[in-house]
Amino acid sequence: MLPYSVANLGWVLASLVPYVAVMRAIVGHNFGVMLALAVPFVSINALAGQNGFLTAALIGGTLYLIPIRPVLAASASDYWRTSRSSGCCFRLR
Numbered sequence: 001m002l003p004y005s006v007a008n009l010g011w012v013l014a015s016l017v018p019y020v021a022v023m024r025a026i027v028g029h030n031f032g033v034m035l036a037l038a039v040p041f042v043s044i045n046a047l048a049g050q051n052g053f054l055t056a057a058l059i060g061g062t063l064y065l066i067p068i069r070p071v072l073a074a075s076a077s078d079y080w081r082t083s084r085s086s087g088c089c090f091r092l093r
Contacts, residue, residue: 015053022060
């Protein structure tokens with residue numbers, strides 16, 4: 001087992017990278033990276049070790065992929081679902 005600080009750092013980095021990548025894809029410019037890291041909840045989420053980055057990456061990826069690749073958007077939406085009601089947010093067809 002890893003020490004808590006190492007595991008927390010690994011979790012934050014593993015979920016921060018997809019979040020930043022999705023924000024850059026949505027904005028379409030490197031400004032998206034700066035925008036993704038400038039939001040105030042980034043430091044709060046990183047300190048608390050919550051799953052906000054992963055949830056934002058999956059929701060943003062779903063919204064970004066709906067017009068381009070609906071099947072891939074549906075799979076991103078399925079990974080995000082934690083209950084039956086949360087999947088009703090996106091209309092994929």
